[in-house]
Amino acid sequence: MISARMRTLATALSGLACMAGFHGVSMAADEPPVTWAPAQSSVVNPSRNIALDAWESYKGKLTKQSVDQHLDDPVLKGAIDIHAHFGPDSYSRGWDALEIAKMAKARGMRGLVLKNHWSESASTAYLVRKYADVPGLEVFGGLALNATVGGINPQAVRYFVDVEGGNAKVVWMPSHDSEKEVTYLKEKRPYVIVSRNGVLLPEVLEVLDLIAQHKLTLATGHVSPAEMLQIVSEAKKRGIDRIILTHTGLGPMYTDPTIEQLQQAVGMGAYAEVVAGRDAQDEPHHRPGGLHHIGRCGADRHVEPSRHAGACRTRAARGGLQRGRSQPHVQGQSGEGAGPARLVGGEERRIALKVHK
Numbered sequence: 001m002i003s004a005r006m007r008t009l010a011t012a013l014s015g016l017a018c019m020a021g022f023h024g025v026s027m028a029a030d031e032p033p034v035t036w037a038p039a040q041s042s043v044v045n046p047s048r049n050i051a052l053d054a055w056e057s058y059k060g061k062l063t064k065q066s067v068d069q070h071l072d073d074p075v076l077k078g079a080i081d082i083h084a085h086f087g088p089d090s091y092s093r094g095w096d097a098l099e100i101a102k103m104a105k106a107r108g109m110r111g112l113v114l115k116n117h118w119s120e121s122a123s124t125a126y127l128v129r130k131y132a133d134v135p136g137l138e139v140f141g142g143l144a145l146n147a148t149v150g151g152i153n154p155q156a157v158r159y160f161v162d163v164e165g166g167n168a169k170v171v172w173m174p175s176h177d178s179e180k181e182v183t184y185l186k187e188k189r190p191y192v193i194v195s196r197n198g199v200l201l202p203e204v205l206e207v208l209d210l211i212a213q214h215k216l217t218l219a220t221g222h223v224s225p226a227e228m229l230q231i232v233s234e235a236k237k238r239g240i241d242r243i244i245l246t247h248t249g250l251g252p253m254y255t256d257p258t259i260e261q262l263q264q265a266v267g268m269g270a271y272a273e274v275v276a277g278r279d280a281q282d283e284p285h286h287r288p289g290g291l292h293h294i295g296r297c298g299a300d301r302h303v304e305p306s307r308h309a310g311a312c313r314t315r316a317a318r319g320g321l322q323r324g325r326s327q328p329h330v331q332g333q334s335g336e337g338a339g340p341a342r343l344v345g346g347e348e349r350r351i352a353l354k355v356h357k
Helices: 004-022 054-058 097-106 122-131 154-162 179-185 202-213 225-237 259-267 290-295 319-325
Strands: 080-085 111-115 138-144 168-172 217-219 243-245 271-275 303-306 330-332 353-355
Touching: 080 097, 080 271, 097 111, 097 122, 111 122, 111 168, 122 138, 138 154, 154 168, 154 202, 202 217, 202 225, 225 243, 225 259, 243 259, 259 271
Parallel strands: 080 111, 111 138, 138 168, 168 217, 217 243, 243 271, 271 303
Antiparallel strands: 330 353
């Protein structure tokens, strides 16, 4: 005989099944149930956060206002800056996003990719297009997968894509919060990992899937050279053909590949970013001669210039590209040129800068 307790339990389960059917919950056997499990985070936190965050070291140091030197050159006509920092930020920047856009428009540039290390900038790109009075200038946003957005966070990428305006364009792997940079600087603060025991995290692969699905551009950030190669390889498997190797050759705190590693990456179809304005400067943690370093890899068709300025006291907006053009390893081509349009999904008209072998 079935006990009263068993009959009560059976009745309750039957009622729950009916309620599930009433509310449209599928009970099909071929659909696996949704389960919940704690996941290991890509953000690694120290027991004591002594350094607090990456921007603390910049506060109060770069406060001298930059000056627009009004440099101009035919090489800027139709060019796109793929790495433009802007204000407001957590420390002083030379110009805000609207001012940078106005300067770019005045020099005949085709577009900008706005970059903030700590938050998405697709929303800023929308506001610039709407209020900066720069008709025809193509302004895009970026997303750097640092600790402030949850590290390697597919949800952050999904939000970035859906921001009104459709201006999402470049996703950077961790930059100032990368494990590579934080450990090099010996700082005690949260950092973001992209691999564990030599294997890329599942979240990295999911982010790459989203980049491929939404036809975004991948930038490798400040990861280690080995991780850079792993990321490029997995990206190519997913059909991602717009891949930027973030300012390689700029210094040891960033991705600092050997010539052989750089050749391997560009051999897979990635493009090495040259920080044109910085190549003539000698700043802490920055290695001068980045163009020479990249030129030695023999990949003149896989090099793209960016300005990578925006902090106070750095080259004037667009002036960095003009100064970079004047370096001995760079040849400017006048006429109707386009910078790295192919890296932001635009029509490629012409390569505006190239590196001599």
